[in-house]
């Protein structure tokens with residue numbers, strides 16, 4: 211049983227997000243999160259969110275916390291920097307979780323590099339948000355299936371062919387929840403950090419108020435050259451030369 215005093219502290223920082231046709235979300239934050247950058251510590255505001263079952267409210271959520279087994283499910287979160295609500299220019303990165311790249315530093319992809327580079331760009335810009343999307347591992351197929359797809363890639367399939375060989379659509383990522391959260395944190399348009407104009411278009415279609423996009427320099431090495439080339443050839447990413455001019 212959580213005491214009334216404790217509840218009062220928590221409920222003050224829990225926001226119910228309602229949207230027609232979608233399940234309610236409970237947004238928690240901001241939590242102060244100092245993050246080590248290359249040369250200094252930057253203070254971010256960190257928010258997490260959870261999709262609520264039908265009639266649940268932040269209050270009933272607190273009461274059932276202990277029995278919800280939340281550690282068995284992944285939750286997404288967002289790091290916000292600066293005066294995100296009011297700043298005229300804000301950069302937003304929708305970053306798909308990549309256990310191998312972000313945590314282990316795997317060179318098979320460029321995710322870890324993109325994660326750190328996006329945070330740097332946001333801090334340099336003075337305002338922005340990095341969404342870390344938990345259900346997007348392996349372009350939506352999950353970590354276990356991603357290891358199977360990597361085995362197929364070792365046999366010569368490219369990243370798109372490998373996902374399809376396992377019976378998945380190439381890309382099954384949904385951005386509805388982060389867009390609802392973004393709208394709660396900021397009403398003004400944003401600039402999306404991405405090398406993929408198709409991602410911008412599909413996010414705009416899902417309701418993202420983005421005025422344009424800004425590319426990210428890649429971290430090309432012999433380990434990921436083929437993977438990055440496949441993203442250009444099959445997934446609409448801009449080639450590195452174009453990024454150099456952008």
Ligand SMILES: [Zn+2]
Nearest residue numbers: 308311319321
């Ligand atoms: Zn990755």
